[in-house]
Amino acid sequence: MASSLVSRVWKPVAAAFVSAALLAGCGAGDGAGSSADESADEGDVNVVQISDGVEVSVSEDTGSRPVVTVPDAEPPTTLFTADVVEGSGAEAKAGDAVAVQYAGFNWSNGKEFDASWNRGAQPFEVSPLGSAPVIQGWNDGLIGAQVGDRRVIVIPPELGYGAQGAGGVIGPNETLVFVVDVVSINGQ
Numbered sequence: 001m002a003s004s005l006v007s008r009v010w011k012p013v014a015a016a017f018v019s020a021a022l023l024a025g026c027g028a029g030d031g032a033g034s035s036a037d038e039s040a041d042e043g044d045v046n047v048v049q050i051s052d053g054v055e056v057s058v059s060e061d062t063g064s065r066p067v068v069t070v071p072d073a074e075p076p077t078t079l080f081t082a083d084v085v086e087g088s089g090a091e092a093k094a095g096d097a098v099a100v101q102y103a104g105f106n107w108s109n110g111k112e113f114d115a116s117w118n119r120g121a122q123p124f125e126v127s128p129l130g131s132a133p134v135i136q137g138w139n140d141g142l143i144g145a146q147v148g149d150r151r152v153i154v155i156p157p158e159l160g161y162g163a164q165g166a167g168g169v170i171g172p173n174e175t176l177v178f179v180v181d182v183v184s185i186n187g188q
Contacts, residue, residue, distance in 0.1 A: 046084040048152050050076055058084045058179055062150050065117040066103050066179035070110035075175035080154040081141050084179070087148025092185050094130030098142050099123040099183040107154070107175035114169070123183045135160050137176065149182040 044060040059067040092098050103115035116124050126132045130139050137155030145151055155176040165172040
């Protein structure tokens with residue numbers, strides 16, 4: 001099942017994003033995390049400084065869908081990770097199986113394009129970490145994560161979908177913002 005989900009969600013094929021495109025078209029992802037007012041309504045918010053004057057705000061409640069505000073600013077050109085909520089235990093390393101909840105947003109417009117929360121909040125497994133069949137930004141960005149983390153991963157185009165984009169919901173050369181909640185590492 002995880003292999004089939006990986007194919008539908010992460011490979012840069014148009015069919016992989018049909019469900020996300022349909023959800024976005026129905027308003028399920030419209031405006032998700034696009035305003036500071038929404039963030040304030042969702043409980044505690046953590047502001048993560050990406051670079052000088054560039055900040056992303058993320059809700060801290062790992063028990064619910066993240067609310068994210070992406071700035072109207074130039075995106076970073078390198079992979080960026082920060083833990084909004086810090087977990088505990090062993091850190092994820094290459095070869096591990098990491099189960100996560102996630103939501104992904106386009107930097108250019110702040111709109112959600114996909115989320116495990118849209119599919120009954122079923123955890124998604126990234127395995128084996130480092131060479132899993134997901135975009136490279138995930139393989140690199142989850143190294144060092146711990147169970148209980150809510151991690152922001154900002155992925156430049158070359159570690160995401162590059163010039164081709166993906167499925168009509170991720171444009172060419174799009175920087176991606178993921179909020180990833182680490183549920184387990186190697187089943188623990």
